[in-house]
Amino acid sequence: MAIPPVERSLTGAIRQKIDQKTKPTGSLGRLEDIATQIALIQQTLTPALSNPHILVFAGDHGLVAEGISAYPPEVTYQMVQNFMAGGAAINVFCKQNGLNLLICDVGVNGTFAENTQTFVKFKIRPGTRNMRFEPAMTRDECEAALDAGRTLVNGVAYRGCTIVGFGEMGIGNTSAASLLMHRLTGLPLDQCVGAGTGLDEAGVAHKTAILQEVATRYAGLTDLIDLLSAMGGLEIAALTGGMLQAAENGMVILVDGFISTAALLVAHALEPAILDYCIFCHQSDEAGHRRMLEYLNARPLLTLGMRLGEGSGAALAFPIIDSAVQMLIEMASFGQAGISQKG
Template sequence: MTIPPVNRSLEATVRHKLDQKTKPTGSLGRLEDLALQIALIQQTLTPSVSNPHMLVFAGDHGLAAEGVSAYPPKVTYQMVQNFIAGGAAINVFCKQNGLQLLVCDVGVNGTFAENTDTFVKFKIRPGTRNMRYEPAMTRDECEAALDAGRTLVNGVAYRDCNVVGFGEMGIGNTSSASLLMHRLTGLPLAQCVGRGAGLDATGVAHKLAVLQEVATRHADLTDPLDLLSAMGGFEIAALTGGMLQAAENGMVILIDGFITTAALLVAHAMKPAILDYCIFCHQSDEAGHRHMLTYLNAQPLLDLGLRLGEGSGSALAFPIVSSAVRMLSEMASFDQAGVSQRD
């Protein structure tokens, strides 16, 4: 897999085009930065948004049996059913903002109906193993989950999608994300562990103690895919594979919150140039996300106190991304509008 840094040869030309729009220079702030980034990803002065998709991967976690979440494991299955029925936040936000939603079961402990236009099954097994006692996935299982992500991204790219967001569902997956963050950033585990779906202070202390055991058990691992196999989840591995494939395809990648950014940390450890293709849509209220963003030198578009997951922050930020593209491609220049520039 080859992910080159974005070719910046057009940068001066794009900046000139932005400066010639009917506005004071730089007056659209972050929108101008976004427009430049997307123009460079697409290598054009007239970038576009085509058939944008949100891919949501779901999987259960064996570690959830250790009481690291405020919700029982069965909620993963129940929420996927909610996605299929169209009743979740991500369904609402995608419908509102023109994103096609595709949900994928890569490891949910439960049986679903047949594949549809909005739901597909790539189930590898019904949940990961309990990483407190053994690796969450075998290397082959992890590779299969990576392939599921790549397959879905290539599928939507074939339908002329050039902007893709990623979301997830999996009770216990903030634990996996915290562990991956700890090992890939080098930050103390305590800075990486938060409330997840709503733990109280006692619950967070218990979660931290369990995760410290897990981190110690797998302390000898350094390779990103070994870490992902031992302490990740099927949905996190699918996210990682999907992001890598999207960058290789030259697509714009919408990065959501804590879990999605943890998957990006793995992808970044494998292919650092992936960051050129990523738009960081929001800063989650989960404790470690701010530290993740700092580590990646990322500036999020929104800070709404969200801690839901599902890709919800990316779906909410997407209209801003679309506005940046339209501004560069459709807004008149001073010459076109017959407007005088400053002296």
Template sequence: MTNLPTGHSLDAVVRQRIDQKTKPLGALGRLEDLALQLALIQQTETPTLQNPHILVFAGDHGLAAEGVSAYPADITYGMVQNFIAGGAAINVFCRQNNLKLLVCDVGVAGTFAENTPEFVKFKIRPGTRNMRHEPAMTRDECEAAMDAGRTLVNGVQYRGCNVVGFGEMGIGNTSPASLLMHRLTGLPLDQCVGRGTGLDDAGLAHKRSVLQAVADTHAHFSDPLDVLSAMGGLEIAAMAGGMLQAAENSMVILVDGFVATSALLVAQALKPTVLANCIFCHLSNEAGHRLMLEHLGVEPLLNLGMRLGEGTGCALAYPIVQAAVGMLNEMASMDVL
């Protein structure tokens, strides 16, 4: 950390530096708040962004057999192949903004032959169980998925990364995300459930009915890890573990949309201080995300009406994060005028 004058906190020093830039007070709005947050995360007046990564965790869901998604479950496998081939939206946006992409199979119901630096296999099991009838994961499986996320975060930090975004792929995963939101925020389930991949009114009504049955089946669980094991997903558990590790490593955490924020809800329930490291990149068009963010007391950087996942919001918001650092480190102060 930069040496500070006696009696001055880093918060006060950075605020003063921002206020002295060649602009009216507060003229750069949210960018000023973001610059301060980055300085506090890294505990320095001059934060840097090094070797940024987006980690995309993929897993299938046994609950998809209940018809809670507009797409068949095997799309998960196909989309991971698309990530590997470089043809998905997240590949495009990462290339555009010079972000490294790392895709991890923690629970896809299929076998991948590929073994590349951008794709790692950390499969815990081939998809979760059908949580309508039994817990989605055992406690050991859940913790193993969290450990996978921790391992990947430590791996990219070892390669010099200090800013990491979290994305996911898993057909049906807005259902576990909605259930986690319901249980961890206390909000009514109907306010947490949306159309996911594009369900019509009948499909949405069916999804709500199925999720209510799941919530009733697992109503006795309250411990965050028990809730995650019973009603979560392998990719959600991996993101939660990765977020916790990133916070422990004093890394900047980029949070994507609805499903990624549900993982953050779990992480925050386990360690509330993780929130200080998080930048919420966009407001998902999935019903419930705005309420989720309001529960956390945070504001997203972007609102583009997206609901894709994959970490796409992180990749698109990253240039704004870069701009905040550039403003703090490179913009002149009033004393030059």
């Protein structure tokens, strides 16, 4: 099903409602734009951010064997354990800001004890293959990951979720994201590659050389799913599927940092109207993210020098987004408050 652009016929009524609030016209800046966008997505003057969720997809990357990460691959497994134990930044921010958190294993190299409250298992395989020598995924595996994202989004939508943020965990996934960015934006590879988990200058140069070899290997691919299969990650494919499904469901999408935006680049190439449903939560400090946002003509809400992933930027931006909606719903108009308007 194609994602339709958001219907905009309510724009005038929404802006009129905002302009009648007890404030100078336009004085709440971006909050007014966010409120308008969400009201248009939900096609109502009284939108609601119900049962908000952050979905974190995790998967390992075979390319890590080429020394493209400052951290060893077992950190993916260890961090998912940390998520399940409630000890990571995303756990803290979700708890603080009233967001529900689900962790989904689509491709971690390890077995987890079942934890039905926060953990969902859609494991497709224990990490991608080494894309330097063969495609990271078969097309069937990639489509299974896309379906995992769609399924999890439909699950939370069934429980009344109207706004969903996406995060990820996967040592090596900045490499996959850089490759997808390079192919989908047309920017030179060296403008897409950064330090990831903390590589030094020599490490970034080595990473770039390996990624150039991978990019050359798959330069002939034009089909988007084949491209995602060859150079993506299981968690990135799941993010892509989840975002597409959220837009089809008419949900508000909270876009996090570099990896999540790379997944959105794929979703946008498949369904350009998905941008109508997206709020860009922050600009990552990872090299390349600013250029990604510029390519999508996107304005991030926050710039905090972060490059953590996990959906952390989406969780931090949520209270601002919630404030925009509460302004639209609860703030008094000049008439209700008995305050004179500008002459």
